[in-house]
């Protein structure tokens with residue numbers, strides 16, 4: 001039976017966590033803070049749990065330079081459940097309720113139904129996760145309100161793998177009609193990632209950063225909301241982190257009342273997905289898996305400790321992520337007869353490196369996976385929906401693991 005240090009895992013999520021964090025976790029599960037009670041047994045409303053929440057939020061604020069203020073320029077950090085997919089729905093319920101609430105103030109109850117016809121949710125669809133998010137929006141508010149401003153498959157014979165530049169996006173003409181503009185910063189299945197800093201300057205911008213969270217700097221101030229499931233760069237499965245602009249929370253925003261939303265034929269958010277409720281209760285409206293928050297807090301604190309003292313405090317991690325990704329892509333590019341990276345060069349993800357072996361030849365790809373496994377290099381099969389190979393280069397994948405994989409890639413190419 002292999003030990004933890006004899007294998008390297010490149011799975012797409014859940015993903016590796018830093019070993020020291022897991023070692024500490026195994027202790028606090030039995031006895032947290034010398035209380036004699038384990039961390040999964042303590043109340044989420046205890047002083048210990050509150051301290052864990054505060055520490056985790058503080059570390060995240062430092063890492064992403066998240067503005068702290070009660071005014072409209074500040075951002076709230078929420079811990080939710082329901083995964084990234086839960087946020088596909090939550091973001092629609094909340095930002096639509098905020099849009100309708102603001103419109104009612106402007107035009108009054110009498111004209112709101114007429115104004116509502118103009119409401120648009122713009123989606124940039126660059127892979128299977130943003131596609132799912134756009135489909136959920138259409139399911140919740142009706143496809144007449146969903147504007148797929150970009151479907152990158154149209155630029156590549158029906159397949160994802162490119163991110164055409166902004167001149168190709170058909171964003172809604174009137175900014176004030178847009179309840180949200182949605183993008184998924186990194187697409188795990190298709191191996192594409194937006195260039196740093198793009199998109200921006202779009203109304204009520206929402207970024208799904210589930211799979212590249214805390215791997216590079218982000219301009220939070222350009223966003224209405226950013227969210228991410230924890231189970232890749234941040235921690236264990238079970239919590240989703242959302243960073244919400246105070247412009248979309250009371251008292252700066254007044255959401256449309258449930259009665260009005262129902263009358264207009266719009267859904268009302270389940271209370272556990274209602275951002276104002278979760279924010280008002282410091283994410284403790286109902287039982288929060290505080291162990292998951294603790295893990296995230298430990299992972300984040302390590303990033304704070306190894307980063308520079310000034311912004312961008314995520315710079316050290318960003319440099320390491322880039323270095324590992326470059327190593328992998330350069331060795332793949334060096335053997336074009338054996339390996340073919342799936343997405344286009346400009347759209348390549350630093351987190352999920354998707355490629356085919358010998359043009360997707362089944363026997364060659366099976367042999368490639370088998371050879372890797374024999375060396376303790378695990379989790380490199382592509383997503384079942386697209387096949388091929390996928391190396392996930394999340395934060396806790398050490399440089400040494402990538403170096404071993406690089407040697408294997410070179411050896412395999414030579415052996416063919």
Ligand SMILES: O=C(O)C(=O)[C@H](O)COP(=O)(O)O
Pocket residue numbers: 012013082083084085086129188189210211229
């Ligand atoms: O981006 C991915 O890859 C993901 O796995 C999704 O973020 C997962 O969504 P959930 O399973 O957390 O709903």
Ligand SMILES: N[C@@H](CCC(=O)O)C(=O)O
Pocket residue numbers: 012013014188189383
């Ligand atoms: N995030 C994982 C799991 C997704 C799933 O199969 O639901 C992936 O892209 O492989």
